[in-house]
Amino acid sequence: MLQLEHITKAFNPGKATEVVAVQDMTFRLEAESYAVLVGANGSGKSTLLNLIAGSVYADKGKIWLDAREIQRLPDYRRSRWIARVFQNPLTGTASSLSILDNFRMAALRRSPKRLKLGVDAAFKRAVTEKVATLGMGLEHKLTQPMGTLSGGQRQALTLLMTTMADVDILLLDEPTAALDPRSAREVMAIADRIIRENRLTALLVTHNIAEALRYGTRLIQMENGKIIRDYDQQAKSTLAQAEVVSWFDYY
Numbered sequence: 001m002l003q004l005e006h007i008t009k010a011f012n013p014g015k016a017t018e019v020v021a022v023q024d025m026t027f028r029l030e031a032e033s034y035a036v037l038v039g040a041n042g043s044g045k046s047t048l049l050n051l052i053a054g055s056v057y058a059d060k061g062k063i064w065l066d067a068r069e070i071q072r073l074p075d076y077r078r079s080r081w082i083a084r085v086f087q088n089p090l091t092g093t094a095s096s097l098s099i100l101d102n103f104r105m106a107a108l109r110r111s112p113k114r115l116k117l118g119v120d121a122a123f124k125r126a127v128t129e130k131v132a133t134l135g136m137g138l139e140h141k142l143t144q145p146m147g148t149l150s151g152g153q154r155q156a157l158t159l160l161m162t163t164m165a166d167v168d169i170l171l172l173d174e175p176t177a178a179l180d181p182r183s184a185r186e187v188m189a190i191a192d193r194i195i196r197e198n199r200l201t202a203l204l205v206t207h208n209i210a211e212a213l214r215y216g217t218r219l220i221q222m223e224n225g226k227i228i229r230d231y232d233q234q235a236k237s238t239l240a241q242a243e244v245v246s247w248f249d250y251y
């Protein structure tokens with residue numbers, strides 16, 4: 001379970017350009033829940049994900065992962081428990097390395113002291129089996145550099161790589177924003193499967209309302225650094241797309 005208690009983050013404090021990106025936020029993501037976060041540009045969604053991942057630190061408040069207080073841990077230490085997939089398919093992987101070497105690096109996250117983890121036959125077999133589950137034929141291209149793959153293929157592999165380390169939390173920061181509609185659907189279905197099979201706690205940020213309604217067990221809307229709507233699975237299932245779109249009609 002991930003819990004935020006009175007988390008506040010301001011940028012440029014004390015200056016004319018001060019922005020309170022996340023304001024006194026308290027909320028809890030139950031273990032194995034899948035929350036979807038929507039909100040207008042600048043409402044604080046990415047800052048919230050950065051605070052959870054540890055790429056920015058809160059000014060005030062606490063973040064708990066089960067019984068562990070993590071708000072002062074740097075992102076590389078939180079990455080043992082928290083994985084993140086970004087909007088840009090180039091962000092999650094090393095372009096010049098092969099698919100297999102990228103999986104090797106992902107496996108090393110779990111065991112940072114075993115830097116010599118080799119690509120032996122058993123490892124290759126395990127990766128081949130995992131990659132085959134994507135149904136994209138990439139298991140035949142394991143030695144191909146990651147940079148030669150399409151954005152959708154890279155996002156699918158990035159998601160799969162999160163399962164090489166034993167993480168609890170998956171943060172999805174607009175993972176399909178750079179993909180065509182078909183690839184976006186494929187990647188979202190893969191994410192859904194990975195979340196279920198690995199019993200992950202997930203938080204998806206998206207501007208795609210159809211995606212926000214189709215996936216997840218909870219729907220949250222942020223505005224001005226605060227949660228202004230929070231629907232559980234039952235309430236979310238009764239929402240129509242037009243109604244969610246109307247949440248943004250306040251200009």
Ligand SMILES: Nc1ncnc2c1ncn2[C@@H]1O[C@H](COP(=O)(O)OP(=O)(O)OP(=O)(O)O)[C@@H](O)[C@H]1O
Pocket residue numbers: 011012019020021039040041042043044045046047048
């Ligand atoms: N590093 C930073 N320095 C200064 N201001 C920042 C910084 N990062 C974010 N902000 C500001 O904080 C506010 C929240 O930004 P954030 O990126 O979290 O919003 P968002 O909801 O993710 O937006 P989008 O949907 O456009 O990605 C915005 O006003 C933004 O300009």
